[in-house]
Amino acid sequence: MTTSTFAPRFGRWLAAACLTLGLALPALAADATPPAQQQVQRQQVQPGNNAPVWREARSGEAFFTNNPGNEAGVLIQQGGDAWRHLRNGPVTTYGGWLIVLVALAILAFYKIKGPLTLHDPETGKLIQRFPRYERIIHWTTAGTFIILAVTGLGILFGKHVLIPVIGHSAFGYLMVLGKNVHNYLGPLFAVSVVAMIVVWARDNVWQSIDALWISKAGGLVTGEHVPSGRFNFGEKTWFWIGVTILGLTVAGTGLVLDFPNFGQTRADMQFYTLVHAIAALVMLALSFGHIYMGTIGAKGAYESMKTGYVDETWAREHHEQWYHDVKAGKSGHPQG
Amino acid sequence: MARMKFLCDAERCIECNGCVTACMNEHDMPWGVSRRRVVTINDGVPGERSVSVACMHCSDAPCMAVCPTDCFYKTEEGVVLHNKDACIGCGYCFFACPFGAPQFPNGPAAFGARGKMDKCTFCAGGPEENGSKAEQEKYGRNRLAEGKLPLCAEMCSTKALLAGDAAVVSDIFRERVLRRGKANDVAWGWATAYGKPEQAAPAAKGEAK
Numbered sequence: 021m022t023t024s025t026f027a028p029r030f031g032r033w034l035a036a037a038c039l040t041l042g043l044a045l046p047a048l049a050a051d052a053t054p055p056a057q058q059q060v061q062r063q064q065v066q067p068g069n070n071a072p073v074w075r076e077a078r079s080g081e082a083f084f085t086n087n088p089g090n091e092a093g094v095l096i097q098q099g100g101d102a103w104r105h106l107r108n109g110p111v112t113t114y115g116g117w118l119i120v121l122v123a124l125a126i127l128a129f130y131k132i133k134g135p136l137t138l139h140d141p142e143t144g145k146l147i148q149r150f151p152r153y154e155r156i157i158h159w160t161t162a163g164t165f166i167i168l169a170v171t172g173l174g175i176l177f178g179k180h181v182l183i184p185v186i187g188h189s190a191f192g193y194l195m196v197l198g199k200n201v202h203n204y205l206g207p208l209f210a211v212s213v214v215a216m217i218v219v220w221a222r223d224n225v226w227q228s229i230d231a232l233w234i235s236k237a238g239g240l241v242t243g244e245h246v247p248s249g250r251f252n253f254g255e256k257t258w259f260w261i262g263v264t265i266l267g268l269t270v271a272g273t274g275l276v277l278d279f280p281n282f283g284q285t286r287a288d289m290q291f292y293t294l295v296h297a298i299a300a301l302v303m304l305a306l307s308f309g310h311i312y313m314g315t316i317g318a319k320g321a322y323e324s325m326k327t328g329y330v331d332e333t334w335a336r337e338h339h340e341q342w343y344h345d346v347k348a349g350k351s352g353h354p355q356g
Numbered sequence: 357m358a359r360m361k362f363l364c365d366a367e368r369c370i371e372c373n374g375c376v377t378a379c380m381n382e383h384d385m386p387w388g389v390s391r392r393r394v395v396t397i398n399d400g401v402p403g404e405r406s407v408s409v410a411c412m413h414c415s416d417a418p419c420m421a422v423c424p425t426d427c428f429y430k431t432e433e434g435v436v437l438h439n440k441d442a443c444i445g446c447g448y449c450f451f452a453c454p455f456g457a458p459q460f461p462n463g464p465a466a467f468g469a470r471g472k473m474d475k476c477t478f479c480a481g482g483p484e485e486n487g488s489k490a491e492q493e494k495y496g497r498n499r500l501a502e503g504k505l506p507l508c509a510e511m512c513s514t515k516a517l518l519a520g521d522a523a524v525v526s527d528i529f530r531e532r533v534l535r536r537g538k539a540n541d542v543a544w545g546w547a548t549a550y551g552k553p554e555q556a557a558p559a560a561k562g563e564a565k
Contacts, residue, residue: 059403068536070366073405076397084399086373087390090464091456095395095409100452104418175424175446183426192425192442199424199444203468280447280464289451 091285103290111294115301116177122305126312136243136318138333146329147346155328157215161263164209169304171198176297206278210271217264223250224259227354229341247340249354258310266303270296358521359434360478360500362509363529364408367536368516371396371406375508375517379410382479382507383496389459391476392508408508408517411436411457411476419449419458419475433500434522435478440494445470478519479506 053061058072076083082093091097150158174182174195183191232246233253239246246252251259273296277289284292314321320334335343346352371394379385379392392410413436420428420436427442428449447470450458460470474495481498484491491498499507509519518525 056398056401056403059398059405063403068367068533070405073366073397073403077407084396085393086376087393089390089393089456089459092393093395094456095397095407096454097456098454100418100454104422104452108421179424179426188426188439188442192427192439192444195425195442195444199446199468278468279466280468280470281466284464286451286456289447293448293451 090283097286099287099290103294106294107297111297111301112176112180115297116180118301118305119173122308126308130312130316133240133243135316136239136245138319138331138337139245140333140337142331142333145332147332147335147343148328149324149330149335150328152328154219155325157212157219158325161209161212161216164205164212165307167205168202168209169300169307171202172297172300173304174198175202203278206271206274210275213263213267213271217268220251220259221264223353224256225354226256227341230256245337245340248338248342249345250339250342250352252339254309254313258306262303262306262310266299266306269299270303273299357432359523360413360480360520361434361522361525362410362412362478362506363518363525365516365518365529365532366405366407368514369394369406369408370514370516372513374511374513375408378507378511379476382499385474385496386461388463389461389474391457391459391474393456408512409455409457410508411453411478412455413476413478418452418454422448422452424448429483431480433478433480435480435500437477437480437482437495438473438475439483440472440474443472445472447473449473449475476506479504 055072055076059070062069062072077095078098080094080097080099082091083095085093087093175198178191178195182194186194227249229248230253233248236242236244236246238252238254273292276284276292277296280289314325318338320330320338324330324334332343335346342352345355373394376390376392376394380390383391385391392408394406394408396404396406398404413434415434417428417430417436419438420426420430423438424446425442425444427439428436429439430436445460445468447458447460447464447468450456450460450473457475459474460472461474462469462471464470472494477495477498479497479499481487481491481501482495484494486498486501497507499505504510506519509517512518518528
């Protein structure tokens with residue numbers, strides 16, 4: 021059975037291999053001749069046939085031109101087409117649905133489960149959770165993030181969502197403002213993200229108590245308060261994936277796009293706009309979770325970042341290990 | 357209805373940059389903005405060919421597709437134009453365009469402050485009233501509304517650059533290619549202007565055998 025099918029299979033494979041080689045070899049031989057020489061030879065054989073030149077025109081190579089512009093010598097750049105289809109296709113479609121569905125899922129969770137509330141009454145005794153400099157860094161990052169997210173969404177989705185509502189000219193004037201705000205505020209976001217990472221990295225390291233949080237899924241379903249350090253595992257996930265990885269990606273690619281005056285090619289800009297858009301969309305979707313927990317999702321969380329203080333009951337129920345550390349006169353940062 | 361097209365005959369273009377200069381002068385281009393450029397392939401070696409290139413007024417224009425403010429529009433004659441009032445200078449049209457047609461007055465400036473995009477209008481102005489002062493200042497002269505074709509092609513000394521209705525332009529070019537003939541009776545094109553007779557001769561003999 022096996023031998024009888026082997027022979028025709030091998031024969032077909034051999035034929036395919038010969039065909040491939042036969043097709044590839046003349047092509048390789050043709051490529052070895054410099055294009056200029058091919059053109060000279062072609063002019064001898066077929067005057068008026070400029071096929072070698074037109075092949076070069078599509079190569080994306082920079083040729084001679086008097087125009088001093090960057091890449092002015094490139095006759096045809098082919099990356100733009102792929103960029104256009106990726107940006108207008110998957111990035112817009114899947115990115116848009118990601119944002120809408122995550123927002124709807126969080127809204128549904130809120131409708132079904134409601135906010136996390138304190139089990140015990142408040143003591144009225146306050147304990148400091150965020151010193152002033154941490155709050156300044158947080159709100160600078162948060163404020164710039166929201167403005168950048170709104171203007172960025174306008175750049176990607178505005179023409180599908182806003183133009184049908186407010187029309188071309190109103191949207192045009194709005195986006196002149198939006199694009200400038202996005203471009204001038206971006207570097208401030210980059211600086212505050214780096215500051216945030218510096219300030220909070222040591223409080224977001226792995227602690228053995230985080231395993232408990234994971235095993236109980238943060239108590240999100242049961243409403244149970246799971247003990248944790250200064251930051252629980254959910255916050256740590258947002259810190260490392262959202263703020264650090266995605267934040268630095270968005271900020272870094274944003275700076276490349278914001279300062280195109282270092283000789284970036286169109287291929288560079290195409291690549292970085294795609295990475296920027298995808299990272300920003302994922303970060304925005306994750307931020308919905310963070311914003312939810314920080315506002316309507318957990319009672320007392322918003323006040324903690326607004327005033328810097330939390331009630332002792334809140335501290336004990338949400339961040340028990342941190343509460344005991346602070347009460348014991350320790351720093352509140354993870355020990356060892 | 358006419359469908360406007362550019363065609364550059366590489367057998368005729370002598371890289372004089374007359375089209376570039378004519379365009380700059382006609383539309384009072386600021387420094388740094390050049391709607392048209394001439395690119396020479398294999399410059400300085402036998403077989404070199406030059407092509408004058410600007411906006412090609414694509415049927416399925418990538419600039420139109422990626423513009424965040426949808427500021428592009430297409431005229432009945434197939435000319436791709438844009439509304440500078442809605443342009444935010446993001447540069448996306450430039451990233452998408454295969455031909456490098458979109459230009460920015462401030463160039464690749466810090467904070468992406470490129471200024472409003474400018475490109476070849478096929479000498480057809482913009483959304484403002486034809487021939488108005490506002491149109492002239494933003495987009496240059498509207499020659500099409502005056503019944504004239506783009507100046508780059510009109511000025512072309514060797515008539516390498518053709519502009520006009522696609523059907524007419526392609527008829528002219530087809531006629532030329534037919535008249536140029538084959539190896540032994542080259543009456544037109546590069547070989548006539550620059551080719552040495554002794555170069556063409558062996559090929560002719562070879563064909564005779």
